[in-house]
Amino acid sequence: xxxxxxxxxxxxxxxxxxxxxxxxxxxxxxxxxxxxxxxxxxxxxxxxxxxxxxxxxxxxxxxxxxxxxxxxxxxxxxxxxxxxxxxxxxxxxxxxxxxxxxxxxxxxxxxxxxxxxxxxxxxxxxxxxxxxxxxxxxxxxxxxxxxxxxxxxxxxxxxxxxxxxxxxxxxxxxxxxxxxxxxxxxxxxxxxxxxxxxxxxxxxxxxxxxxxxxxxxxxxxxxxxxxxxxxxxxxxxxxxxxxxxxxxxxxxxxxxxxxxxxxxxxxxxxxxxxxxxxxxxxxxxxxxxxxxxxxxxxxxxxxxxxxxxxxxxxxxxxxxxxxxxxxxxxxxxxxxxxxxxxxxxxxxxxxxxxxxxxxxxxxxxxxxxxxxxxxxxxxxxxxxxxxxxxxxxxxxxxxxxxxxxxxxxxxxxxxxxxxxxxxxxxxxxxxxxxxxxxxxxxxxxxxxxxxxxxxxxxxxxxxxxxxxxxxxxxxxxxxxxxxxxxxxxxxxxxxxxxxxxxxxxxxxxxxxxxxxxxxxxxxxxxxxxxxxxxxxxxxxxxxxxxxxxxxxxxxxxxxxxxxxxxxxxxxxxxxxxxxxxxxxxxxxxxxxxxxxxxxxxxxxxxxxxxxxxxxxxxxxxxxxxxxxxxxxxxxxxxxxxxxxxxxxxxxxxxxxxxxxxxxxxxxxxxxxxxxxxxxxxxxxxxxxxxxxxxxxxxxxxxxxxxxxxxxxxxxxxxxxxxxxxxxxxxxxxxxxxxxxxxxxxxxxxxxxxxxxxxxxxxxxxxxxxxxxxxxxxxxxxxx
Numbered sequence: 126x127x128x129x130x131x132x133x134x135x136x137x138x139x140x141x142x143x144x145x146x147x148x149x150x151x152x153x154x155x156x157x158x159x160x161x162x163x164x165x166x167x168x169x170x171x172x173x174x175x176x177x178x179x180x181x182x183x184x185x186x187x188x189x190x191x192x193x194x195x196x197x198x199x200x201x202x203x204x205x206x207x208x209x210x211x212x213x214x215x216x217x218x219x220x221x222x223x224x225x226x227x228x229x230x231x232x233x234x235x236x237x238x239x240x241x242x243x244x245x246x247x248x249x250x251x252x253x254x255x256x257x258x259x260x261x262x263x264x265x266x267x268x269x270x271x272x273x274x275x276x277x278x279x280x281x282x283x284x285x286x287x288x289x290x291x292x293x294x295x296x297x298x299x300x301x302x303x304x305x306x307x308x309x310x311x312x313x314x315x316x317x318x319x320x321x322x323x324x325x326x327x328x329x330x331x332x333x334x335x336x337x338x339x340x341x342x343x344x345x346x347x348x349x350x351x352x353x354x355x356x357x358x359x360x361x362x363x364x365x366x367x368x369x370x371x372x373x374x375x376x377x378x379x380x381x382x383x384x385x386x387x388x389x390x391x392x393x394x395x396x397x398x399x400x401x402x403x404x405x406x407x408x409x410x411x412x413x414x415x416x417x418x419x420x421x422x423x424x425x426x427x428x429x430x431x432x433x434x435x436x437x438x439x440x441x442x443x444x445x446x447x448x449x450x451x452x453x454x455x456x457x458x459x460x461x462x463x464x465x466x467x468x469x470x471x472x473x474x475x476x477x478x479x480x481x482x483x484x485x486x487x488x489x490x491x492x493x494x495x496x497x498x499x500x501x502x503x504x505x506x507x508x509x510x511x512x513x514x515x516x517x518x519x520x521x522x523x524x525x526x527x528x529x530x531x532x533x534x535x536x537x538x539x540x541x542x543x544x545x546x547x548x549x550x551x552x553x554x555x556x557x558x559x560x561x562x563x564x565x566x567x568x569x570x571x572x573x574x575x576x577x578x579x580x581x582x583x584x585x586x587x588x589x590x591x592x593x594x595x596x597x598x599x600x601x602x603x604x605x606x607x608x609x610x611x612x613x614x615x616x617x618x619x620x621x622x623x624x625x626x627x628x629x630x631x632x633x634x635x636x637x638x639x640x641x642x643x644x645x646x647x648x649x650x651x652x653x654x655x656x657x658x659x660x661x662x663x664x665x666x667x668x669x670x671x672x673x674x675x676x677x678x679x680x681x682x683x684x685x686x687x688x689x690x691x692x693x694x695x696x697x698x699x700x701x702x703x704x705x706x707x708x709x710x711x712x713x714x715x716x717x718x719x720x721x722x723x724x725x726x727x728x729x730x731x732x733x734x735x736x737x738x739x740x741x742x743x744x745x746x747x748x749x750x751x752x753x754x755x756x757x758x759x760x761x762x763x764x765x766x767x768x769x770x771x772x773x774x775x776x777x778x779x780x781x782x783x784x785x786x787x788x789x790x791x792x793x794x795x796x797x798x799x800x801x802x803x804x805x806x807x808x809x810x811x812x813x814x815x816x817x818x819x820x821x822x823x824x825x826x827x828x829x830x831x832x833x834x835x836x837x838x839x840x841x842x843x844x845x846x847x848x849x850x851x852x853x854x855x856x857x858x859x860x861x862x863x864x865x866x867x868x869x870x871x872x873x874x875x876x877x878x879x880x881x882x883x884x885x886x887x888x889x890x891x892x893x894x895x896x897x898x899x900x901x902x903x904x905x906x907x908x
Contacts, residue, residue, distance in 0.1 A: 135218045137353040142218075144345025145225035147338055149176050149232060154335025156236035159326035159390065159443045163518025164240040166526050171235040171244065175251040179231040182256035183224050184209045190260035191223070192268065195275030201264045203274075219271055222349055226293050229346075230259045233297030236443030238304045240311050241515055244523045246508045250499070254300050258494045262487045263292045270350075283470030284483040287361075288347040290405030290456040291487050298450025299491040301441070307499035308509050310440030312516065321434045324442075329389045336393040340369055343400045347407040361407045364415035365400065368407075371419030372399020376427055390444070391427075397448045398426035402456030406463055414463025421459060422452040454484045734800075737793060744786055744793075751779055751786070 153172040157165045185208055193203030205211060211220060231251045238247070266286050268277035286292055316322055326332060347365045351358040376395025380388050402422025403415050410418060429447035433439040441447070461469065461477035469476045502508040509515075514522035521527055758779070761772030 134352055135215055138215075138218050138222050138349060141345035141349030142222040142225050144342045145222070145229065145349065146342075148225075148342035148346065149228060151335045151338030151340075151342055152229075152232045152235070154331050154338060155393070156239060156335070156443050158328040158331030158333075158335060159236065160239045161324065161518070162327040163520050165327060165520065167244065167519035167523050168235060168239050170524060171239075171247050172232050174244075174248060175231045175235060175255075176228045178248055178251045179228040179255035180224055182252050183227040183260070184220070185256070187227060187256050187260035188220055188223065190257070191263045192271040193274070194272075195264065195268050195277060198265070198268070198276065198278030198281060200261055201268050201275070201277075206271075216271070226263075226289060226346075227255050227259055229289075230293045230297040230300075231255050233294070233445050233449050234301045234304055237301035237441045237445040238308055239442040240519060241509050242304070242308055243508060243510055244519075246502050249502070250300070250304060250495070253495070253498055254296070258300065258491055259293075259296050262296050262490055265487065266292050266483065279479075279483050279486065282479050282482070283476065284479050285409060285460050285470065285476070286405045286457060286483070287408040288350060288404040290401060290403075290453040291484055293453075294401045294404065294449040295453035295457070295484060295487055296491050298446050298448070298453060299488045300495045301445045302439075302450060303492055303495035304499050305439050305441055305446065307496065307503050310438065311442070312512065314440045315438060319438065326390075332393055333389060336396055340396060340400065343369070343404075347404055351408060357408050360412075363412060364403050364407045364410055367412055367415040368399040368403030368419035368422075369396045370399070371416045372396055372402070372423035375399075375420045375423045379424070379427065394426060394430070394444050394448055395423040398423045398452040401449055401452035402459065405453075405457045406460035409460060409464040409468035411463060411465050414459070414465075418456055418459040418463055422455045425455045426452050450488070454488070457484050737797075737800075741793075744790070746785075748786065750781070751783065755779065 149172065153169050156168045156172065160168050188211065189203050189206035190201055193201035193206050195201050211217070231254050234250060234254070235247065265277035265279040266284055268275065268280055311324065314322060314324060344362055344365055348358055348361040351361055373392050373396035376391045376398075377387065380386075380391030380395075384391070399419030399422055402418045403410065406414070406418065426444070426447040429451040430441075430444050433441060433446065439446075458477065458480050461473050461480055464476075471479065499508060510519065510522055758772055758776065
């Protein structure tokens with residue numbers, strides 16, 4: 126608490142607390158309208174009683190656990206705040222405001238488990254929630270609000286939950302989930318196929334009134350912690366209005382699309398989910414952020430409700446878990462994304478992680494405390510009322526109070542179960558709501574009872590008349606029987622005369638039948654002999670057919686083999702013909718190439734002869750040059766010193782002439798060798814050309830022979846294939862003939878057996894007729 130708060134601030138705090146108290150009435154109306162009338166008083170009593178229990182438990186111990194000096198950020202404690210002994214400036218006003226929050230968290234459970242939870246178990250659950258769970262969870266996030274004596278661990282991290290999306294609504298919603306999971310669904314909530322059955326509340330008007338009261342009280346719930354008249358105060362009020370409106374409008378439209386009607390609880394749940402969602406960030410969110418939070422929280426609550434009802438089979442009578450638990454989680458997480466600039470304790474994503482840690486910690490702690498406690502109560506049969514009590518309604522079972530048509534309903538159930546008769550009556554007090562209806566129902570029972578008495582009297586009279594009529598009818602039947610006996614005697618005498626005539630006719634018929642039977646016996650014997658002969662012939666034919674079929678099949682196999690071999694040989698001959706043609710073409714090309722080589726070699730021979738002439742000329746020149754050099758040497762010697770230089774030149778020329786002569790001799794030798802090689806090559810080429818001509822002629826002849834052989838082989842293959850097809854057709858015909866023969870043999874056997882049966886039947890008929898005629902004659906004689 127701030128020390129500088131004015132009395133006006135405390136006045137606003139008290140007013141806000143009173144607005145939050147109005148929310149208790151809103152929860153009462155909302156839940157009572159959403160249940161059936163036979164449970165509405167019980168729901169109202171639970172909302173009233175949990176406010177009492179929450180107030181006492183929070184004053185005695187919860188306030189000290191929540192706002193006492195922190196013990197490691199996990200729990201607070203101060204004996205000065207326990208047992209209602211707290212005092213000091215503003216402390217009582219602060220307690221008054223906070224105890225309303227505690228009552229809100231406790232009362233959320235009431236609607237979720239409506240129509241089936243014991244009143245005493247609910248009070249124990251409320252005491253646990255208000256005295257232990259809510260104070261400890263609240264200390265984690267709000268521990269330093271009263272005095273700066275140590276903050277809770279979530280508060281130290283920078284967790285933001287201004288008015289209680291997590292600390293109040295998530296705690297209450299998770300506690301409700303724990304109870305719903307332990308207690309199970311209401312009787313009739315799901316059909317035999319597991320599909321949910323809608324249980325209509327008795328007063329949608331009361332539900333809508335409760336939702337409006339909650340919305341009004343929510344302004345005090347969210348803005349109670351702010352200083353009146355500030356900008357933050359105004360923004361809180363605006364955000365609260367916008368989030369609730371956005372959530373309600375969203376579910377109103379989406380519900381119309383899904384349900385095709387404007388279902389009232391879609392609207393109320395959407396408004397409440399939006400209000401729950403904005404509670405955490407009402408002081409930090411922008412107006413657009415509030416709209417976004419309301420829409421997202423409403424959609425999440427709507428989806429969670431569908432999952433709980435259809436997939437998880439969890440029966441929440443007023444959708445408290447989707448609205449408060451899911452809406453609280455979504456709203457707390459939206460704080461990080463919808464805050465105004467500078468309103469967060471950290472950057473956006475860090476704040477989002479801290480918000481997630483907070484909802485997981487608070488939700489997990491609440492579930493671990495409440496679910497085991499609920500299961501313990503259920504184990505000892507203390508959690509849920511009996512089936513009979515649930516069917517009768519908790520108004521009657523828990524409070525011995527009936528509302529509206531409860532008395533009429535009880536009498537109707539007695540009549541249906543056979544526990545009462547038409548003499549039953551509905552007893553009502555004067556001035557009761559159902560007095561007129563009960564009176565009309567009693568008059569109906571009286572009329573039905575009178576009609577039943579009159580019907581019984583008529584039945585007795587009818588029974589007496591029926592006995593008298595039966596006596597008259599019995600006497601008439603006796604007289605009719607005597608006349609019938611006399612008529613039968615006359616008929617018997619006439620029958621005797623007709624029997625004598627019949628005996629004569631039967632004697633004649635007996636002889637005729639005997640002759641006919643004898644004829645049938647003879648015919649059946651002849652038919653039997655014919656059938657035997659036919660069967661023997663068919664068997665013989667079948668054997669011959671089988672043998673012929675085997676021979677035909679062997680011929681077919683051999684024909685197929687011949688056709689296949691012939692086809693292969695034909696293919697090989699064709700390949701040989703192709704190879705011979707290729708060889709002939711290669712020989713022609715080789716001959717052409719040899720002729721070109723002969724021409725080339727002749728040209729080379731001519732060139733060698735010309736070169737030989739040139740070499741001869743060079744050798745002659747060399748000899749003359751040698752002679753000239755010799756003469757020049759002689760002349761130089763004669764000249765003495767004057768011809769010495771000329772002698773040197775003459776000596777060099779002489780040496781060059783000798784070298785030229787030697788080189789020309791070598792060249793001549795080489796040319797002679799080349800000429801001899803050319804002559805030998807030309808001789809070989811001539812021989813090869815002759816061989817190639819012979820090869821070409823032989824190849825042409827072989828090709829012609831091979832072509833004739835290929836044509837002959839093709840004809841052989843064609844005739845072999847035709848023979849194979851004929852053999853195959855013959856084999857198929859032999860198989861058909863064999864099948865027909867077998868069928869003939871079977872038919873002959875059937876005819877033989879039929880003839881035998883006909884013979885036996887004829888004998889039996891003759892014996893039976895003889896016996897029957899004898900018996901009939903005896904009876905006719907007796908008549």
